[in-house]
Amino acid sequence: MTNKTGVSRLLEIAGEKRGLMLVSGLLSSLSAVCMLVPYVSVFFILKELLEHAASPVLTDGAKMIRWGVIALIGLVSGLVMMYAGGMVSHIAAFRILYGLRIKLSSHIGKLPLGWLNSNSTGAVKKTLEHNVEKVEMFIAHHLPDLVHAAVTTILTIVVMFTLNVWLAIACIVPIVLGFAFQIALISGPKTKENLKQCHDSLERMNASAVQYVRGMPVVKVFGQTVQSFRQFYHDMIRYRDNGVKLSDQFQNGSLIFNVILGSIAAFVLPVGVFFLSRDPGSIAFATILLFFLVMAPSISTPMFKIMFLAETLRDIKEGVQRIDRILAQEYIPEPEHSRRPTSFDVSFAHVSFSYGTDPTDTNVLTDISFTARQGEVTALVGPSGAGKSTVANLVPRFWNVNTGAIRIGDVDIRKMATSDLMNTVAFVFQESFLFSDTVYNNIAVGLPEATSEEVYAAAKAAQCHSFIEKLPLGYDTLIGEGGVYLSGGEEQRISVARAILKNAPILVLDEATAFADPENEYEMQLALKVLMKNKTVIVIAHRLSTIRDAQQILVMESGRIVEQGRHESLISANGLYSRMWRSYRHAAQWHMGKQEVNAEHEHATQHYGG
Amino acid sequence: MNMLRNITADNPHSLIKPVFYTIISNLVGLIPFVLLVEAAKLIFNPFVHPDTPLDTARLWWVCGGLAVSLVLLFVSEIPAYRSQYRDAYSAAADGRSRLAEHLRKLSLGYLNKRDPGDLANMMVGDFAVIEHSISHLVPQMIGAAIMPVLALIGLSFLDWRLALSLFAALPVAILLVLLTSGIQRKLGSQHIRAKIDASNRLQEYLNGIQVIKAYNLTGERFVRLEQSFRELMRQSIRFEGILGPIVLSAIVCVRAGLTLMVMVGVHLLLDESLDIITFVAFLIIGTRIFDPLTTALAGYAEFRYSEQAGERIVQLLREPVMQGERHPPEGYDVELKQVTFGYLDQPVLRDVNVSMPAGSFTALVGPSGSGKSTILRLIARFYDPEKGMVTMSGEDIRAMNPESLLQKVSMVFQDVYLIQDTIAGNIRFGRSDATREEIEEAARLACCHDFIMKLPNGFDTMVGEGGSTLSGGEKQRISIARAILKNAPIILLDEATASLDPENEVEIQKAIDRLVRGRTVIVVAHRLKTVQHADQIVVLDRGRVVEQGRHKELLSLNGLYALLWRRQHDEGK
Structure with a gap:
């Protein structure tokens, strides 16, 4: 990971497409040169006229018409090259964009997994969409624009100085003046504070809009x-007021900048008149003066573009930072040589774990040891x-354990790819x-190379074949927007079908029936029985009735295993399990109704609490 | 006009001021230009008429005029600037509050259907686009459209032939842009579709990351995401690639006027029917007259894009709001009379008649x-029925103010939304003038007092986005506390909420028992056992009421209810 920031980091990202960027820069420069041709043509026509x-x-x-045509040719080739350069830079930008999105x-x-839980998906999505798009803006638009502006400015200034130093200075003074005004204004201490206020209130408005x-x-x-x-109105008005304050503060400065840069000729003319009045008959000087008057506007256009750059740079810095913040997150390293287990007992050996990285974080799991056969x-x-x-989440290594080890067969899961x-x-x-x-595709995710017979068989085993057949397009029905919405139980049976299709030797069930609608619970149970055959099964159960037949029940409390055994032995132990x-x-006896006030019910909970 | 309506989010009047001031400042901007042409003429004059000397005095006057024009320009740009920035902020604020006002009057059904992120983005992001187009883009474009007309008229007084030749190719440019608007629209919507698709796939990727990881589909292997990114890249390049030549050709057409004018001018000059000084003036004018038009054309793509943002907002604003002003009556008999209702084209309820007397269960x-939850939603006016009506004390609820109606109803559904506030603040939602004691009492009744006291700051712990995380059952009990505090006479309940958090099922059950005591209760029940003592059980199948009565009566009918009952009963064994 590099520690570059802002544009230099952006250029590093863009560097992957350096060739394209160079070509685009070159085309933009050529286009800048061509775009000056019409001005020069007009100058030569004026010169011809003046001489006669x-x-x-x-x-x-004929000569004048030739210059007129040259102006057009210059314009057309300038635009063609601008287009070509623009396309090259756009292709580069969109490829970089694509690459960045895939990479991210x-x-x-x-x-x-915890990383996405602690970062709202909204913020991550914003980075992948908006911040990444800022990169596109810069590479596709601003960079070629900048090259264009720079070449135009330099070329114009060089030509101007070779023609007449004094007039050239008269041209440059207002530019320097305008920028000085603007920079003095922007770098003022109040600006920074106001800008920050404006950004903060924008963020607050964003948040309260979502809320x-x-x-x-x-x-x-x-x-x-x-x-x-x-509440929303208040935040919105505050944003408006901050925006207005900021714009009021910039008003005079940016107006002066606009006026001065838009009227460079007003500075050139007096100097010109001064020299011309000393030598009224000089055709040469008159021509040059006319040239300056014609050229002056062409130098101010790029200046405006440069002015907008400041704003862009701020956006880019922000965007690149957010992108790097994601890329800087370290992921769980892959082992060099993956080992594959041959038997599939899952064993935890003295596993302790906390979600935070800080050693003072309280452990979620402490010294967990067991074997699921x-x-x-x-x-x-x-x-x-x-x-x-x-x-359950530690088995597929969604997180790494802090101490201890988890093995499948005799292989530590950290040794597996x-x-x-x-x-x-x-x-x-x-x-x-x-x-x-x-x-269909939702089930086939379980085993992408499965045949359609296998997919149907999995659906049948998961008790979802019959309801799928009733959908408008059967297995080809789209789920979600533009298609159908399934009930919670139906969704769950489809995910069970997926797992059946996958047919992996170890199965982790995280409370698979809690959310199922009871209308379908019976089918769910049947489906699960099929799925669990001959596997190493780890079930997280809330409805105790579903695991009465389990070969091993681990009773957990505050991150530790407090009891262990089969249902009957745990009941007779008269501990936490039997209370539960x-x-x-x-709870299973509960019924609503106003006829009977549930005295027995209240008693039961007190009992549980005690 | 439709375009302007869209781009201003249905408020085209907001354009009047910025357009007016922009035109004024554009007109003032002509003054230095005219002076410049005058200066060029003065410089040329001694060469055209060798006997007259250079009029230095007048040239100095022109210089003075230029200096004054700078001040004028500055002054005239002040209102333009203020209308562009200052007023744009106000316009956006007004628009946002209009949209926010509108949103709160929309039906709950509509709001639940829309992605909240999308709506929030409309209120902030899309309005920022509109802000920009009202303040900058549209005035600039309208200015650019008016200036050539004014220039053409003005220049015609100097020499109509040159003026005409200068703008001869302009109609071609306009035609080109108009004729290709179909292509532009198609490309634009394809591009937007690709963008939305990529965004949806990304959302799916982030939401389903657990499953995606478990099935080895991360990153590039998640083909759907990869493809949508690729498609977005392809569409973006296509969009730029095809739109570019259209805009650039239009610019060429506009600017070709200079060359045309030179050709015409040279001929006229050689025919001695054109004064050389006029020609010079046109040459100088010709280099600059097209600048605003070119800028406008370059902004055209952005214009179309903004229009689409505005269109989305306009569509939302056109979404009908819930009608009804009357206050609900004091009696709480609820009745569905011949209600038929469907989502989109799918019929959900057909000719349903149910009467729920006040105080019944x-x-x-x-x-x-089968349409159970839909009945609850119709009673709370998430939607209005297509046929038939829902009445309260015999009055159609469509005549009632939706918010006043909701005051009479408490809902305990599966999804609970906690706002970003303290626990106490969240419970206070039930009744804004509740005292701290009342809040704590409601919490106690809803069985959440104990777990609240275990939180770091008790009732003052922040919850909601970025706050402490609560389990499903804990959230549910807070929502019950809210409902207890609200003390509404009608309770709509989804029984499945009781089993959200099986470890704490007993607690939730207790809370529900306290909430429903002595009220009109309508429950969607999944576990038949829990409602066997109801005053009436309504059995629904595919949108119709098939059986209705008490538990024992229904069992003896030996129909659908009896079948469901037996199945749930057997499964327990």
Whole structure:
């Protein structure tokens, strides 16, 4: 990772397409030269006219028309080259953009899961979309513009100085003056503060707009739209006021800059008149003066472009920083030689873990040791926050353990390549996630090379074949926008089908039935039974009834395993598990109704609490 | 006109001021130009008429005039500047507040359908684009369109033949831009579609990262993302590549006027029907007259782009708001009369009749997709029915103010949104004038007092985005505390919320029991056991009411309810 910032870092990023950028720069320079031709042509026509002013009939018409045509040719070739240069720079920019986006997204894919959880996906998305686009703006537009402006300026100034030093100075003085004004204004201490205020209030407005829109349903339900509107309104007005303040502050400075640079001729003319009045008959000087008057505007246009650069640079610095902030995140390193396990017991040996990197962070897991055997079901139970999901997430190495080790067979999972590890473990997550793609493709994700027969078989095993058949386009129905929305239970059965198709030797089920609608729970149970056959199964269970038959139940509390055994032995141990079991039985008896006030119910919870 | 309406987010009047001032400052900008032409004439004069000396005095006057014109220019640009920057901020602020006002009057159904990120971006991002087009782009373009007309008229007094030749190719340029507008629109929308697609794929990638990792699909291997990025690159290059020549050809057409004018001028000059000084004036004018037009053409692509941003906002503003002003009556009998309703083209409810007397307990049951939740949404006016009506105390709820109606209803659904505030602030949402004691009491009743006290700052702990994370069940109990504080006579409930957090199921159940006591309760039930004591159970199947009655009556019917009951009952064993 480099520690360059701003434009130099940007150029480093762009450097991957250095060839294209050079070509674009060259074409832009040539275009700048060509674009000056019309001005020069007019000058030569004026010169011709001036020389024969007394008797216009004697002027060389063909010559003047030739200059007129040359002006057009200059213009056309200038524009053609500008286009070519622009296209080259755009192609370079869009390729860089593409590369950056791919690089960023695959980098994000390698980062531990926790990183995305602690960074809102909104901010990450903004970086990949807006900040990356700023890079495009700079490479595709600003860079060629800048080259164009620089070449134009230098060329004009050189020509001017060779023609007449005094007039040239008269041209340059206002430019320097204008910039001096502007820079003095921008670098003032108040500016920095005002700019910061403006940015801060913009950010605040952004945040409160998101809050306003997101919270709208809740806010409406509680009849507080006016209040929440006021909050947003307030932030918005503050942004407006800051913006107005800033623009008021810049008003005179930028107007002076505009006026001076737009009227360079006003500075040239007096100097010209002064010299001309001393030597009124000089055709040579009169021609040069006319040339200056014609050329003056061509020098101010690039100046305006340069002026806008300051703003662009600020955006770029910000954008590049955000991009680098993502790229600087270190990911879990891959082992050099991946080892593949031959047997599939999963064992934890003295595993301790905390989500933070700081050693003072409290451990989420402390000294966890157990073995989940192949062909058996190992269940994790315990109150929320006990660390059950963390245990499950460590198996596919979504995070690295702090101390201890996790092995599959006799292989430490850190010695396995990510892709090998992922091929060994199948996951059914708490919240099922479906792609907005066809039902078929959503299942086929499990095993991309599967035949359609295999996909259908997996769907049948997961009890989803029958509802899929009823969808408008069957397996080709799109899920999500523009297609159908499935119920929670249906989504879950599709993710189970995915896992069945994958047919990995180790299966981790993270509370697969908690969110299922009870209408479909029966089917879910059937599907899971198929999936669990002959695998090493680790289940995080909240509904204790589902794991009564598990070969091993690990009872967790505050990051430790406090009890371990089969259902019957845990019940008779009369510890945490048996308390949970009793509470669960009471919860399952719940029914709403006003006829009976639930005295027994209240009693049950007290019991659980005690 | 439609274009202007779009680009100003349906407020074309906001353009009047900036356009007016821009034209004024453009006109004042002509003064130094005229003076310059005058100076050139004066310099030329002694060479044309060798007997007259150089009029130095007049030249100095011109210089003086130029100096004065600088001041004039400065003064005339002040209002233009202020309207461009100052007023643009105000215009955007007005527009934003108009949109925000509109949003809060839209139906909950519509709001739930839209991506909140998208809407927020409209309020901030799209308005920034509009801000820029109202203040800069459009005045500049309108100025650029008016200036050539004014120049043509002005220059015609000098020499109409040269003036005409100067602008002869302009119609070609206009024609070119207009004729290709179809292509531009098509390219533009293709480009935007590619952009939206890439954005959706990226969102999918970020949201599904866990699954994507688990199935080895990260980075380039997630083909869908890679393809959408590639397509975006392709479309972007195409967009630039095809739009470029159109704009550049138009610029060539405009600027070719100079060459035409030179040709015509030379002929006229040699025919002695043109005064050399006039020709000189035209030459000098010819180098600069096209600058505003060229700038306008270069800004054309941006103009079209802004128009699309504006169009999105206009469409949103046209979205009909919820009607109804009356206050809901004091009685709380709720009734659905012959209600038919569907989302888009999919019918969800067909001719549903249900009567829910005040203080009764009604359960809605049926297979998933039978329309249970939709009934709750219609009662809360997330949507209005297509046919039939929902009444409260016999009055159509469509005549009632949606917010006043919601005051009478508490909803406990599966998704809970906590605003970025303290726990106390979140509960206070239920009733804004609640005291601290009332808040704590509601929390106690909703079984959340204990876990709140364990948080770092108790009731003053920040939650919501960037705040402390709470489990699903904890959030749910906070939402119940809100509802208890709100104390609305009608409770709409999704029973599945009770099993959101199985470890704390008992606590949530207790909270719900306290919330529903003595109110009109309408529950969507999944576990039939929980609602067996309801006053009435409504059994829905594919949008129709198929059975209705008490638990025992329904069992004896031996229909759908009995089937569902048996299945759930067996599965427990």
